[in-house]
Every structure is written in structure tokens, then in C-alpha cells.
Amino acid sequence: MENFTYFTPTRYIFGRGTVDRAGELTRWTGCRKVLVVTGMGSAVRSGLYAKVAASLDAAGVAHLHLSGVEPNPTDPKVREGIDMCRCEGVDGLVAVGGGSAIDTAKAIACGVPYDGDFWDFYAGKKVVEEALPVGVVLTIPAAGSEGSGNSVITNTATMQKISLRTESALRPRWSILDPTLTFTLPPYQTASGIADMMAHIMERYFSPTTDVEVTDRLAEGLLKAIIEEAPKVIRDPADYQARANIMWAGTMAHNGVCGCGRVEDWVSHFMEHEISALYGVTHGAGLAVVFPAWLTFMAGRRPAKVAQWARRVFDVQSHDDTTAALEGIEALKAFFGSIGLPVTFTGLGIDSPDIPQLVKNLHITKGEVIGGYYRLSAPDTAEIYKLML
Amino acid sequence: MENFTYFTPTRYIFGRGTVDRAGELTRWTGCRKVLVVTGMGSAVRSGLYAKVAASLDAAGVAHLHLSGVEPNPTDPKVREGIDMCRCEGVDGLVAVGGGSAIDTAKAIACGVPYDGDFWDFYAGKKVVEEALPVGVVLTIPAAGSEGSGNSVITNTATMQKISLRTESALRPRWSILDPTLTFTLPPYQTASGIADMMAHIMERYFSPTTDVEVTDRLAEGLLKAIIEEAPKVIRDPADYQARANIMWAGTMAHNGVCGCGRVEDWVSHFMEHEISALYGVTHGAGLAVVFPAWLTFMAGRRPAKVAQWARRVFDVQSHDDTTAALEGIEALKAFFGSIGLPVTFTGLGIDSPDIPQLVKNLHITKGEVIGGYYRLSAPDTAEIYKLML
Numbered sequence: 001m002e003n004f005t006y007f008t009p010t011r012y013i014f015g016r017g018t019v020d021r022a023g024e025l026t027r028w029t030g031c032r033k034v035l036v037v038t039g040m041g042s043a044v045r046s047g048l049y050a051k052v053a054a055s056l057d058a059a060g061v062a063h064l065h066l067s068g069v070e071p072n073p074t075d076p077k078v079r080e081g082i083d084m085c086r087c088e089g090v091d092g093l094v095a096v097g098g099g100s101a102i103d104t105a106k107a108i109a110c111g112v113p114y115d116g117d118f119w120d121f122y123a124g125k126k127v128v129e130e131a132l133p134v135g136v137v138l139t140i141p142a143a144g145s146e147g148s149g150n151s152v153i154t155n156t157a158t159m160q161k162i163s164l165r166t167e168s169a170l171r172p173r174w175s176i177l178d179p180t181l182t183f184t185l186p187p188y189q190t191a192s193g194i195a196d197m198m199a200h201i202m203e204r205y206f207s208p209t210t211d212v213e214v215t216d217r218l219a220e221g222l223l224k225a226i227i228e229e230a231p232k233v234i235r236d237p238a239d240y241q242a243r244a245n246i247m248w249a250g251t252m253a254h255n256g257v258c259g260c261g262r263v264e265d266w267v268s269h270f271m272e273h274e275i276s277a278l279y280g281v282t283h284g285a286g287l288a289v290v291f292p293a294w295l296t297f298m299a300g301r302r303p304a305k306v307a308q309w310a311r312r313v314f315d316v317q318s319h320d321d322t323t324a325a326l327e328g329i330e331a332l333k334a335f336f337g338s339i340g341l342p343v344t345f346t347g348l349g350i351d352s353p354d355i356p357q358l359v360k361n362l363h364i365t366k367g368e369v370i371g372g373y374y375r376l377s378a379p380d381t382a383e384i385y386k387l388m389l
Numbered sequence: 390m391e392n393f394t395y396f397t398p399t400r401y402i403f404g405r406g407t408v409d410r411a412g413e414l415t416r417w418t419g420c421r422k423v424l425v426v427t428g429m430g431s432a433v434r435s436g437l438y439a440k441v442a443a444s445l446d447a448a449g450v451a452h453l454h455l456s457g458v459e460p461n462p463t464d465p466k467v468r469e470g471i472d473m474c475r476c477e478g479v480d481g482l483v484a485v486g487g488g489s490a491i492d493t494a495k496a497i498a499c500g501v502p503y504d505g506d507f508w509d510f511y512a513g514k515k516v517v518e519e520a521l522p523v524g525v526v527l528t529i530p531a532a533g534s535e536g537s538g539n540s541v542i543t544n545t546a547t548m549q550k551i552s553l554r555t556e557s558a559l560r561p562r563w564s565i566l567d568p569t570l571t572f573t574l575p576p577y578q579t580a581s582g583i584a585d586m587m588a589h590i591m592e593r594y595f596s597p598t599t600d601v602e603v604t605d606r607l608a609e610g611l612l613k614a615i616i617e618e619a620p621k622v623i624r625d626p627a628d629y630q631a632r633a634n635i636m637w638a639g640t641m642a643h644n645g646v647c648g649c650g651r652v653e654d655w656v657s658h659f660m661e662h663e664i665s666a667l668y669g670v671t672h673g674a675g676l677a678v679v680f681p682a683w684l685t686f687m688a689g690r691r692p693a694k695v696a697q698w699a700r701r702v703f704d705v706q707s708h709d710d711t712t713a714a715l716e717g718i719e720a721l722k723a724f725f726g727s728i729g730l731p732v733t734f735t736g737l738g739i740d741s742p743d744i745p746q747l748v749k750n751l752h753i754t755k756g757e758v759i760g761g762y763y764r765l766s767a768p769d770t771a772e773i774y775k776l777m778l
Contacts, residue, residue: 001633003404008397014650015392168400211630213617214638217610225606241600244390248649249603257646260637261403
């Protein structure tokens with residue numbers, strides 16, 4: 001186990017009927033005038049935005065609205081938000097939506113009190129030391145941004161997704177998690193979110209660090225719970241209990257508890273980001289394609305941890321590590337297939353992927369050799385992309 | 390799953406060589422003059438207190454010392470600490486030790502800024518709204534107080550152990566967890582700590598609330614990790630990796646994550662407190678005696694969850710729930726025995742326990758009918774005490 005720090009000062013308010021507490025929680029963080037950030041319109045159409053606004057009104061918190069944050073959120077929207085906050089003297093953010101709204105709110109939160117360009121934080125030139133408080137009303141369990149200190153924004157100039165990771169500066173101060181808000185998510189979006197949260201766990205699980213039994217067992221337990229609950233939410237989108245378990249799993253998957261004490265991997269995310277950038281696929285669906293291929297490559301190179309995962313998560317019995325690993329990967333593919341996710345490029349709707357281009361973009365962005373679990377060069381990542389055919 | 394809130398704003402600093410950060414962390418909480426609370430002398434003898442003091446000096450934090458906190462800490466020490474803090478203008482606490490030092494520091498922390506008697510909080514007459522910041526340098530993984538908002542103090546007038554639970558007001562602001570500090574713990578104390586942390590998980594796990602798959606799997610995973618690592622620390626007290634896993638498990642066992650979304654039980658703790666009060670046994674060792682008896686009673690009354698626990702934690706295969714439950718209980722007893730813990734009154738050194746007195750004290754203190762998982766009257770708890778013979 002490696003030395004680590006773990007600090008998650010987000011107050012989670014979980015369950016039915018909790019949206020009405022948005023105003024009180026905003027007051028608790030000391031805010032008097034907030035910018036409410038929403039996505040492409042569903043929060044407005046469903047009446048959720050109005051509920052949040054009413055709760056803020058009741059608590060005496062003034063509010064402005066920044067709507068229209070797109071999936072894979074971009075810098076112009078961040079700049080628009082920063083300008084609004086500065087002009088209007090806003091002292092806090094409330095994101096109502098999924099990862100895109102939350103990540104945009106976080107970028108605005110650190111950009112407002114900073115004299116320079118907010119990209120400085122994302123480029124690693126500056127460390128976030130001050131940020132407006134961010135609150136969240138979550139509608140999509142997937143990105144885990146409601147509990148993380150991270151934010152991903154796409155630079156429209158380069159079309160690169162750029163990640164900012166903070167220990168705590170950008171963790172939401174509070175997050176309302178009401179599973180009923182997820183009843184209306186379409187099955188494909190639900191399933192993609194499930195693949196995303198599983199990937200967040202596995203990116204941390206596949207680590208070169210040994211002797212991390214506690215963190216391993218927590219990660220395996222979360223994966224088992226997700227695999228148990230996922231078919232229920234696909235079968236019945238209004239199954240409250242299953243939705244509740246999936247929602248809480250998505251938060252725990254990415255609030256850092258599965259990474260404590262170890263080096264993490266994150267290559268599958270990097271590889272997926274390149275597919276998304278080139279072909280515009282849904283992030284979680286892309287991960288359902290990338291992860292089995294990455295695991296298959298590892299089954300041939302460093303099978304022991306893959307075999308442990310196969311045995312503990314999928315109850316695979318084989319004694320030989322490589323065999324066990326491959327059986328686990330088949331089980332993962334079958335699971336993704338069962339909830340309607342693709343596991344190949346073709347399934348994603350990409351019949352002739354430009355693998356050389358994907359590999360080139362990947363290594364330009366991320367470096368010549370990448371990955372925490374196993375160091376991958378361009379020929380390796382090319383081989384992994386080919387395994388997705 | 391029930392609605393819940395979860396808020397754990399403790400900053401954990403985990404690993405070798407982290408003690409030197411005590412001063413910097415104290416400054417981070419804004420404190421300039423702190424009371425350092427220690428136990429019966431081992432922190433002073435080992436040189437740990439001097440290290441913490443040097444770190445505070447280096448950070449420019451003035452400090453006073455309250456030493457001699459006994460196991461099962463009592464109110465006179467709390468009052469002594471409150472007086473010292475008030476006289477000397479102390480603005481924070483640093484506990485160096487295990488649960489006793491930490492719980493005393495927490496009681497002082499809420500007592501100092503309060504006009505009335507600190508017992509008001511423990512008696513439920515007042516809610517803690519203000520408390521001095523508490524920091525922790527942990528030396529005993531067991532009580533979990535380094536991550537919890539709780540404190541247990543014994544009232545010397547009545548010899549009752551009284552618990553205070555807060556959502557966040559008394560959670561330590563920071564906790565330094567250096568596994569090397571636990572190398573010198575004697576085997577019996579190590580094993581008792583392990584039983585205590587397992588009990589903290591199981592008190593939450595055995596719940597009438599259904600559909601808590603995520604929380605169940607996290608709890609089961611933690612138990613499995615503890616069972617895997619415990620024999621290693623008993624075999625080799627200086628096994629850093631095993632000590633690290635046990636230390637982190639002890640924190641996760643009691644910081645609330647295993648209770649999210651459900652009613653908890655806590656009868657085994659109540660029953661053990663009465664044994665401790667009457668016979669002065671070590672809390673964790675007492676729990677190793679109580680829990681198997683409580684589980685055996687439940688195997689006959691409400692076996693399903695016990696069977697799930699037996700199958701998932703001890704890999705019991707039996708199809709029949711009661712059989713599986715009983716097999717799991719035998720496995721738990723064997724585990725406790727293997728790390729040197731008793732599982733009967735006799736093993737605790739109590740040959741003729743006064744069961745009627747234990748039952749009387751229990752129900753006077755806790756009520757006529759007790760327990761979250763299954764409601765127990767006096768004849769029931771008498772039966773459970775008899776199962777410990």
C-alpha cells in the first residue's frame with residue numbers, strides 16, 4: 001500500500017424528496033446569490049429547475065440561470081458563466097444535471113476568483129486554491145463528478161478533453177442524490193452510465209501496487225453490486241431500489257475510495273476519449289468497448305490481477321490465471337451485452353476505425369508510454385484498438 | 390434503501406512518516422494553541438508525543454498537554470481538559486492515541502464553547518453546534534473514532550458509558566494514520582481491535598432494511614479484507630502492509646459508509662458495554678464473545694441475512710439459510726479463536742456471570758425492547774447471554 005491522503009468533504013443528501021433542500025444547503029455554504037447551471041433542457045422541461053429555483057427562493061438565495069451546457073462541455077460556456085458571475089456578484093454555483101453541468105460549474109467556480117485564464121488550472125500551470133462553493137442536484141449517475149474533485153472540459157480550439165484533478169478544492173460542498181430523478185433516463189444512457197462507473201472502479205483497481213486488500217475488496221464489492229442491480233434498472237426504469245443502488249454506486253465509484261493507497265491506471269479512459277473525439281460516441285458506451293479489449297491484452301501480459309478480478313467479481317473458478325482472466329472478460333462482455341451496450345467498434349457504429357489516427361492522437365496527448373498498471377507504447381495501444389474490431 | 394445523509398469531512402493522511410505533518414495540519418484548521426490529549430503514557434514513552442510536539446513547534450502552534458486518559462475514559466478528565474482550554478485560551482485539540490484519547494478530546498472540544506454542562510450533549514438535551522477543531526494521530530486501530538462523529542464517555546457517578554453521535558460536528562478535521570505506530574501493539578490488543586472493527590461493520594450490516602446491495606457489498610468486502618489480513622498482523626506485528634490494511638479497515642468500518650441507507654442494530658455493543666461495566670473486560674474481546682451468541686439467536690429467528698453474511702464473507706455453501714447461518718457463526722468463532730480471542734464468558738475469565746444483573750442493567754439503560762435488526766425483550770437478551778456460557 002502506498003501513502004495517500006483522502007479528503008471528501010461533500011455532504012451527500014440521498015433519497016426521495018430531497019430536492020427541496022437545495023436552498024437550505026446553499027445557505028449552509030454561506031451563498032446569497034448563485035448561478036444555476038443546467039444542460040440541454042431536460043431539467044427545465046421536467047420541472048426540476050423550477051423546483052430548485054423555488055427552494056432557493058424560499059431560502060432567500062438569489063439566482064441566475066446558465067442553461068444549454070452540452071455533453072462534453074466546452075470552454076465558451078465556462079467563459080460565459082465566469083462573465084455572468086463576475087458581472088452579477090455571484091458567490092456560488094448550483095449544478096442541476098449530470099457530469100457536464102457539474103464539470104462546467106466547477107470550471108466556473110475556480111475561474112471566477114482567478115485573475116488569469118481558467119485553462120491555467122487544467123493545463124497544470126496553477127493549483128486551485130480558491131473556488132466558489134459548488135452544490136449539485138444530480139440527474140445522471142455516471143460521471144461521478146457529484147463526489148469528485150475533478151472536472152473535464154473540452155478545448156474547442158484543439159478539440160481535446162482536458163482533465164483537472166483536485167484533492168478537495170473542487171469537490172461539491174453538497175450533492176443531492178434523488179433516485180427518482182433518474183427514472184426517465186433512457187436505457188442506453190442508463191447503461192452507458194453504468195459502464196462509466198464500472199470503468200471508474202476498474203481504472204483504480206488495475207494497479208501495480210500490491211497489498212491493497214481493503215481497497216480491492218471495496219472495489220470488487222461495488223462492482224458486484226452494480227452487476228446485481230443493473231439488469232433491474234434496465235428492466236424497470238422506475239425500480240426505485242435498484243435506481244438508488246446504482247446512483248450511490250456511481251458516487252462511490254469515483255469519490256476516490258477505490259483508489260486509496262495505490263497507483264491508478266486510466267489508460268482505458270484515455271483510449272476512449274480518442275474514440276469519442278474522432279467519432280462522437282457516448283463515453284460510457286465507448287468504455288464498454290475499450291475495457292474488455294484492454295483486459296484481453298493484459299490477460300496475455302499481466303494476468304494475475306485480472307484473474308483475481310474474474311474470480312472475485314464474476315465467480316470464475318479456473319485455477320490457471322490466464323484462463324480465469326479470459327473467462328472473466330467473457331463474463332464482462334456478456335454483462336455489457338445484456339444491458340444493451342456494444343463491445344466492438346462495429347457495435348458502436350464504427351465499421352472502419354482509423355486505428356493509426358487514434359493511436360497517434362492518444363500518444364500525442366498522453367505521452368509516448370502510458371498507463372499505471374502496465375506501460376503501453378504505441379504498438380501496444382494499436383494492438384488493443386485492434387482487439388475492439 | 391432508506392433516505393440518508395453522509396458527510397465525512399475528515400482529511401486522512403495515511404502512511405509512513407506522516408506524523409511530522411501534525412503541525413501543518415493544525416495550522417490548516419486555523420488553530421494557534423492546542424491541547425494535546427494522550428493516554429496512559431505509551432505515547433510519551435515511545436517518543437511519539439515529542440514528535441508531535443516538535444511538529445507543532447515547527448509550525449508555530451503553542452501547545453499544552455493533558456495526559457493520563459484511561460481506557461473507558463471518564464468525565465473528570467473531560468472537565469480537567471475543558472478547564473485547561475478555557476484558562477489558557479486553547480483553540481483546538483490534538484488527540485494522540487486510540488479511542489479513549491480521541492473521545493476525550495471530542496468531549497472537551499464541544500464542552501469548551503458551551504455555557505452549560507458537556508453532559509447535556511451526551512444526554513441528548515442539546516445538539517452540538519459548535520466545537521473546537523479536533524486532530525488525531527492514531528495509535529490503535531479499533532474504535533474508529535478517528536473518522537467518526539461519535540464519542541463515548543463513562544459517567545463516574547453512574548458508571549454508565551454514554552454515547553454521543555453527531556453527523557459531522559465532532560468528526561476530526563484531520564487524522565494521521567501511520568501503520569508503523571501500531572507495530573508495538575500487543576497481540577491481544579491488536580486482536581481486540583480487530584473484533585471491535587468487525588463489530589462496527591456488522592452492527593450496521595444486520596439491518597431490517599432491504600435493497601441495500603451497495604452498502605452490503607462494501608461491508609462484506611471490508612470484513613473479508615480484515616479476515617485476510619488479521620492473521621498476518623498476529624503472526625508478524627511489524628508486517629507493514631497487513632498493519633496498513635487493518636488500520637484503514639478500522640477507519641472505514643466506523644466512518645459511516647457501511648451504514649448508508651439503512652437502520653442499524655447496535656445491540657451487541659449495548660450487551661458488551663454491560664459486561665465491560667460489571668467485569669472490566671476489554672471491549673473488543675467482549676464483542677468477540679457477544680457477537681457469535683447474538684448471531685446464533687438470530688439464526689433461529691431471522692436467518693436470511695445471517696445466511697447471506699455467511700455465504701458472502703465465509704464462502705459457506707449450504708443452501709438452507711439456518712444451516713448456512715450456523716456454519717458462518719462457527720467460522721467466525723474459529724476466526725476469533727485463531728487470533729487469540731475468547732468466544733465464551735469462561736474465555737473472558739468470567740466463570741459465573743450474573744446474567745440477571747446484566748439483563749437488568751441493559752434494559753434499564755437501553756429500554757424495554759432493543760435492537761434495530763430484531764426487537765429483543767429481556768427474556769431474549771437473557772437467552773443471548775446464556776449462549777455465551
